[in-house]
Amino acid sequence: MPKLDKQFIKKVRRQDRFATRAITVGGLLVIASVIAILVLIVRVTLPLFQPAGAEISHRLTVKSGTAPVLAVGMDDTQEVGFTLDTTGLFSFYDLASGKPFFTAPASTRKATVQSVESNKNNVFALLWEDNSVTVSQVDFRLLYDDSGLRTVQPEISQLGDYPPRSYPAPVKSMMVRSHEGRLTQVALLADNRFQIDHEVATTNILGDEKKEAFSFLLNEELPGPITAFTLDEQGSALFAGTGAGSLLRWDLGENESAERTDNVVAVAGDKPVTALAMVFGDISVAVGGADGSLATWSQIWTGEGDDRVRRLRKTHTLTSHQAPVERIIPSRRSKSLVSLGADGKTHFDHMTSEKHLLNLDPALTMAGISGQGNGLIGLDSKNTLTVWNVDSPHPEISLKTLFGKVWYESYDKPEYVWQSSSASDDFEPKLSLVPLLFGTIKGTLYAMIFAVPLAIFGAVYTSQFSTAGFKKTVKPVVEIMASIPSVVIGFLIALWLAPIVEKAILAVILGVLLLPLIFVTIMAVLRPFYKTPTLQNFCSGHEFLLLVPVIFLAGALAMGIAPFVEQLLFAGDFKQWLYNDLGLRYDQRNCIIIAFGLGIAVIPIIFSITEDAISNIPPSLTAASLALGASRWQTIWRVVLPSASPGIFAAIMIGFGRAVGETMIVLMATGNTPILDWSIFNGMRTLSANIAVEP
């Protein structure tokens, strides 16, 4: 017996140990990373629902002894903050060091500022004590030095200066809005009436500037003392709240007219409206009441036909304060708003999602939101400026906006809408997933209705009735069919099939109806002969070949009679008839096309898994059934299919999964319209296509 080489055995053992370790470590790593992917995918979606957080990033004391502050704000990078006080002085502070580094007066006039209004571009309209107005803009310029270091350079520019006006009675308070060369002033007089002044500067094509001004008194009986009022930016709508909780609205026209459109109770229990502010976008108005309630109202179309009018309705109710709402400060870039309560609590809410983002304690007298919406600056009664870094990445997303009906601005009623972007920046993102889920289910469902019976029946035939040789050729053919890239199917059905179907939609529908009809007729004709040996010999295993002409016959017949049927039943135009009589619009890229395309994509998968499941049924079962005198169909229906049902169910589910996730076909062959409509003549937008469309 030859001796084993010890060295060799050692080497082999060493190699083996090494390989075991390497494979174990490597395998575990691969599997761990594969599973980590599952975890990561879940983790990415979680921040969407995280509650907002805020931490104080800077705190500084502004110069004591100065005049009361009317407005605060900061730049987008949160490096420079500013205050505007009653002397009309802008004071800028370096937030990091807390040092004041720049002051500038809004106007050279020495007077006291009554009130200040600001809009999205840091434009401030200052109303002086003598009722004159100055419009100033604060700009932050980003400067980069040679080493790439960034500094923020604040600048103040004066956009306009308007002389004082005369009023019939003392002015109690005034509101000024300035927007692209037009100035609107609304003064609440001591006798509880409004005086409205417009000034519009227009430039004609020759470049001459023309100024138009008009002024009028709103001479009508008001239902109560006005406690708060606000204007939209263009000066075309005036909102006022009364001491009895009513919200009034006027349309201010270009000429000297004002029409009162609404008078609704906005605060319950006869309590006064204490704060009003336009939400960014100028469609909704936020109303704060003495009972601490906070809600947004906007004009909604109501009524039917000619009576359709726009009326104020409460669209969103936000989290209430415990004390009267003193002041509402809307964000200048989103639908968020900050509200200050009389008890010193500060709330940060988002209108669309009605999400209560933050609840801050310090008793603020004034607050501002940074442009990006990620910073909050507030001034308290002790003249301390505090800056919060707000961490609320997706304030507009909540379970309710994703899956519930939401009352979006300019919509008649709460609805499910997906519209993630728009040309204007004051747009309200509408992020309901319901239309996308609906589209996914709709497309998949119609596809499954088309694919499942075909695939299962085809698989039954292949595994049970066809010849062994044929079975060997069909399986690879189906596998090849499964490997057709979905982009190819998508292209073919969208650019080749869809125009054909559009032209011959009626023929397609007729064909689908005629095929079973012709089939049954042929069966009836065949019935007397089916036991004859010639037919048995020839047909057994080749039935499907005999049936190919049936398909062509049905197709040809459908095409042939379609024009006559169209003339006879649908007044010559089927699509027109659909629209007029059933109210269905026909889209070229519709559900029929999708059902066909997705069907072709999933048929091979369902087919091959079903075929495997059926073929794995032990032949003894079939043999026993046949031996007991059951016919071949009875055997299939009562014995084989029940036994194979788990496999068939799995096949359907896997096909369903593929249809749900299929992207290219739906991307190419649906119109990608996120609508909620079961009609087979419409398109839809699915979740997967949405992923591909949105970035």
Next chain:
Amino acid sequence: MTKRFWRQGEPFVWATGLALSLILFLTLLLFYVVMANGLAVFWPKKVALATLQDGRSLLGEIVQEEIIPHTDKKRLQFKIGNRDLYGFDFKWVDASEITSLTYPKDVHVLERQEYGNFYGYLSEFEVKGIAPPVSGSNSLAQTIAALEDRKVEVHLLGKKIANLNRRVELIDHHLAKARYNKEENTPALAAMQGEKQGLKTEFEALVSILSEKSAALATNQAIFTDANGRTKAVALPNIVRAYQPNNMSFFAKCTYYLERLRELLFDEPRESNTEGGLFPAIFGTVMLIFLMSILSFPLGVLAGIYLREYAKDGWLVKMVRIAVNNLAGIPSIVYGIFGLGFFVYGIGGGIDQLFFPERLPAPTFGTGGILWTSLTLGLLTVPVVIVATEEALGSIPPGIREGSQALAATKLQTLTRILLPMASPGILTGFILAMARAAGEVAPLMITGVVKLAPALPLDGVFPFLHLDRKFMHLGFHIYDIGFQSPNVEAAKPMVYVTTLLLILIVLAMTSTAIHLRNKMRQRHSVADV
């Protein structure tokens, strides 16, 4: 008898047969449409001259004819080309308006660098620097051939300029890096500045020569007239190919077909991808599959071997198996999003911060590229490979393992000498099927780095040769892009069909190989079982 016929369910058997026929019919129809449309694209079509009732006439290929809806009149669609003259390529004409339809022998079809095809008659030449062409049927071809040398010269000049440009870019990167590292006034830096200056002067000189030469070349014109006698001067270097379809023999047509096929496979695309070749897209597709295979095959096989041969069976392994199977069912677009978030922004962004901070905020790896795309596709195929490996190893009878170990072979020896050779066809089959699926996958590519027109291939002769950060073109995306995003979908359709045909052929070749391998494996296994 009749009752029995229905009760025994014989019609249902036929109904299942009908279902199968429908499936096969649909499959064949699909292939037929792709083949018929794709193969016919390059065959030169005859150009018809239609004289209309109002005395005008038009030249063009008849694309299709149809019956006008709700009437019994026919209409014909002509591809009239000459986009620079008419503004559109296609025109519908009612058959009743056409008084005569002839096929004049002397019609020329020009494929041009821009504005699509031109259909018209040749009237005269304006050439400089070459012998004036003799008149005759192939005078155009001869003149174009005579200009070939100068065209090649201009082309080479263009390449030289591009090369110079790339070198300047490289120096710029070095300079940016030096600036970032706060290096100043080093001799190396000065040398680089000097080199850049030198390259720039050279570049400018070459550019002026190029513009001069191409301007001189462009003065060589041929004057054509369209069907209604409008003249149009076409610069000869702008003509890619000229032929007279009504005057071509069968052999000439075949030659033309082969030439177009060569162009398709080896040339760059023209006219926003709707004309010319597909070389960059084919190259991108193949390279993507190749990179993906390098990444996913070893990892998948390793994990599969571990799961089947080394891991102890228990609930953990069961859970892992379920997880892997679930991963195989995740829609591909989700992988795309993952690739974008994790690879492109996460890893790519990290690489940029670590290695290319001087180029920021312009991303190097932190944007879509072939590396991230292939990693994403690799992830997509890994679960499939794991499952295939496991199944192939699992189908080997345990007796073989025991036999090998009884003969004192170690586990590694059993694995490498017995199990893997036996399982390899199964593993390969699964892998090739996964590759075929990946080759046709488009959705995840769209968000991780595929583009409609890539300026350079990810593999070229410039150091470091393999540019994994580059974006690339892909056949599948090409179909989507030119079929759905191109401004002139009707004119792009032939190209979409050809691309589709090519993609299907690639996928079919891969699938058939896999099926063939599996059949072989089955034969081998049946031997092993005995």
